[in-house]
Amino acid sequence: MAFNFNEQSDRRHSDSVKWNKYPENVLPMWVADMDFPTAPCVLEALHQRVDHGIFGYGTTPDALFEVVIQHLKQRYQWEVKPEWLITLPGVVSGLNLAVRAFTEPHQRTLAPVPIYPPFYKASQLADRAQQTIPLVLNQGRCVMDLDAAQAEMRGDEKLLMLCNPQNPGGTVYRRDELMAQLAFAERHDLIVSSDEIHCELLLEPGLTHIPFASLNERAAQRSVTFISPSKTWNIAGLGASLAIIPNPELRRRFAIARQGIVPGVDVLSLTAATAAWRDGEPWRQALLAHLRRQRDRLCSAINAMPGLQVMPPEATYLAWVDASGLPVDDPWRFFLQHGLAFSPGKEFGDERFVRINFACSEATLDEAIARMQRAIATCGL
Ligand SMILES: Cc1ncc(COP(=O)(O)O)c(C=O)c1O
Numbered sequence: 001m002a003f004n005f006n007e008q009s010d011r012r013h014s015d016s017v018k019w020n021k022y023p024e025n026v027l028p029m030w031v032a033d034m035d036f037p038t039a040p041c042v043l044e045a046l047h048q049r050v051d052h053g054i055f056g057y058g059t060t061p062d063a064l065f066e067v068v069i070q071h072l073k074q075r076y077q078w079e080v081k082p083e084w085l086i087t088l089p090g091v092v093s094g095l096n097l098a099v100r101a102f103t104e105p106h107q108r109t110l111a112p113v114p115i116y117p118p119f120y121k122a123s124q125l126a127d128r129a130q131q132t133i134p135l136v137l138n139q140g141r142c143v144m145d146l147d148a149a150q151a152e153m154r155g156d157e158k159l160l161m162l163c164n165p166q167n168p169g170g171t172v173y174r175r176d177e178l179m180a181q182l183a184f185a186e187r188h189d190l191i192v193s194s195d196e197i198h199c200e201l202l203l204e205p206g207l208t209h210i211p212f213a214s215l216n217e218r219a220a221q222r223s224v225t226f227i228s229p230s231k232t233w234n235i236a237g238l239g240a241s242l243a244i245i246p247n248p249e250l251r252r253r254f255a256i257a258r259q260g261i262v263p264g265v266d267v268l269s270l271t272a273a274t275a276a277w278r279d280g281e282p283w284r285q286a287l288l289a290h291l292r293r294q295r296d297r298l299c300s301a302i303n304a305m306p307g308l309q310v311m312p313p314e315a316t317y318l319a320w321v322d323a324s325g326l327p328v329d330d331p332w333r334f335f336l337q338h339g340l341a342f343s344p345g346k347e348f349g350d351e352r353f354v355r356i357n358f359a360c361s362e363a364t365l366d367e368a369i370a371r372m373q374r375a376i377a378t379c380g381l
Contacts, residue, residue: 001040001282002286003039003040003282003283003286003287005036005286005287005290005361006290006361006362006363007361008035008361008363008364009035009036009037011035012024016033017031018030018031018033021341022336022341025339026336026339026340026341027339027340027341027364027367027368027371028341029340029341029342029356029357029358029360029364029368030341030342030343030355030357031343031357032167032231032236032316032317032318032357032359033231033234033236033237033357033359034234034317034357034359034360035359035360035361035364036234036287036359037234038233038234038235038272038276039233039275039276039279039280039283039284040283041275041276041278041279041280041283042233042235042272042275042276042280044275045271045272045274045275045279046268046271046272046275048271049267049268049271050268055267055268058264058266058267058270060087060264060265060270061270061271061274063274063278064087064270064273064274064277065082065085067274067277067278068080068085068227068242068277069081069082069085071277072211075209076208076209076210076211076214077214078211078213078214080244080246081246083251084244084245084246084251085242085243085244086242086243086244086245086251086254086255086258087240087241087242087264087265087270088226088241088242088243088258088262088265089239089240089241089262089263089264089265089266089269090228090230090239090241091195091197091226091228091230091241092118092122093241093258093262094193094195094224094226094241094243095118095119095122095161095193095195095226096118096122096125096126097243097254097257097258097262098122098159098161098191098193098224098254099122099123099125099126099128099159100126100257101250101253101254101256101257102158102159102191102193102224102250102253102254103126103128103158103159104158105126105127105128106156107128107156107157107158107159108123108128108129108130108131108154108156108157108158109122109123109128109129109130109131109157109158109159109160109161110130110131110132110133110149110157110159110160110161110190111123111130111131111132111133111160111161111163112132112133112134112135112144112162112163112166113132113133113134113135113348113349113350114135114168114169114320114345114348114349114350114353115161115163115166115167115168115348115349116163116167116168116195116348117347117348119161119163119195120349122161131149131152131153131157132149132349133145133146133148133149134148134149135166135169135171136148137311140311141169141171141311141314142166142169142170142171142311142320143171143173143177144177144181146180146181146184149184150184153188155188157188157190158190158191159190159191159192159193160181160184160185160190160191160192160193161193161195162181162192162193162194162195162212163194163195164178164194164195164196164199164209164212165196165198165199165201165202165209165313165314165315165316167198167316167318168316168318168320168343168345168348168353168355169311169313169320170203170311170312170313170314170315170316170318170319170320171313171314171315172202172204172207172209172314172315173210174210175210175215178210178212178215178219179215181212182212182215182216182218182219185222186218186222190222191222191223191224191250192212192219192222192223192224193223193224193225193226194211194212194213194223194224194225194226195226196209196211196212196225196226196227197226197227197228197230197231197241198231198315198316199211199227199315200229200231200232200284201231201232201288201291201315201316201317202288202314202315203288203291203292203295203312203313203314203315203316204314204315207314207315209315211225212225213225213244213246220246220247221246221247222247222250223245223246223247224243224244224245224250224254225243225244225245226241226242226243226244227241227242227244228240228241228242228273229272229273229276229277229280231316232276232280232284232287233272233276233280233283233284234359235269235272235273235276238266238268238269238272238273239265239269240265240269240270240272240273241265291317291358291359293362294317294358294359294360294362294365295312295313295317295319295358296312297362297365297369298310298319298356298358298365298368298369299311299312299319301369301372301373302319302321302372305372305373305376306325306376306379306381307323307325307326307327307376307379307381308321308322308323308325308326308372308376309321309322309325310322317357317358317359318343318355318356318357318358319355319356319358320345320353320355321342321353321354321355321356322352322353323345323352323353323354324352324353325381326376326379326381327379327380327381328379330344330346330351331345331351331352331353331354332344332345332346332351332354334375335354335372335375337375338371338372338374338375338378339371340368340371340372340375342354342355342356342357343355343356343357356368
């Protein structure tokens with residue numbers, strides 16, 4: 001079946017945060033959702049569930065756990081037991097719970113920077129200090145500088161917050177890099193939370209995602225992994241997510257932290273998630289082909305613009321663009337004034353950058369590139 005990722009849907013009239021934040025003359029390419037309708041198999045499952053007409057309290061369908069367990073085994077050779085799985089209404093809730101469940105008020109968290117802002121907000125909200133692990137460019141990839149982090153360790157660190165694939169930057173960590181992260185965690189006796197929400201969005205054909213917890217039993221026993229179909233099948237507004245916690249004591253602490261505060265997942269979201277993981281592979285493959293073309297077009301256009309530089313992301317639909325060569329104080333504001341709403345790099349920890357969401361139609365991307373070129377032309381570079 002052919003899928004069309006170039007049809008323009010009107011999202012301004014659909015309560016979309018992405019399309020309603022800025023005035024109509026601004027192209028929104030910021031928050032991480034895509035401009036495409038979700039996979040037909042997800043729509044069909046939702047229609048069927050809606051037609052049932054009753055939306056009382058639900059239980060997690062057995063089919064969801066069966067599908068997820070099968071999926072993790074087949075794709076990542078990771079054998080997960082049903083009791084390790086905990087449903088959540090969003091990964092960000094999970095990040096916040098991990099900080100509260102696994103650290104004491106006097107203990108610090110660690111996170112790579114630049115990073116998706118809820119990583120540091122989760123620590124701030126729980127009144128925990130956070131130490132940063134700098135991301136450095138190494139052969140075109142943003143990777144963690146664990147030696148630099150090592151030099152800053154004080155002994156009060158407890159939670160290492162990983163993001164794989166990395167947002168922003170799109171790095172897909174290789175096995176040796178993950179083993180180094182595990183060795184670091186073991187050396188400092190850290191619990192590891194691994195946000196793997198973008199793991200089905202690998203754009204480089206030869207790469208494979210390796211779940212941190214699948215490295216070995218030691219990694220499994222000190223980790224919580226977060227996954228969700230929300231980014232890949234564009235159902236972030238539904239939010240169904242999973243925490244995977246093999247260690248019973250960590251699971252118990254996580255369950256206590258969520259009690260009475262974080263609700264279960266609603267029945268429609270569970271239906272959508274089950275259908276996406278069970279039947280959504282052909283759609284995902286077509287999506288990846290479209291995203292690869294978009295990434296390649298955007299990145300070569302940007303690298304031909306004076307003052308801008310970008311490393312093509314190995315995964316995600318988010319380009320992390322270095323605008324430090326532009327003669328402007330605030331690149332995010334500069335592009336906004338030229339009709340483009342990107343994500344400000346400042347929110348991720350580096351104000352010289354902007355993050356561009358290229359999960360849109362070819363026509364939208366063409367328009368964005370044209371606006372960028374016109375904007376850059378005003379700089380006289
Ligand atoms: C790394 C990462 N984690 C979590 C989320 C959001 O998760 P949720 O919407 O399930 O809370 C995002 C969204 O962009 C993300 O990039």
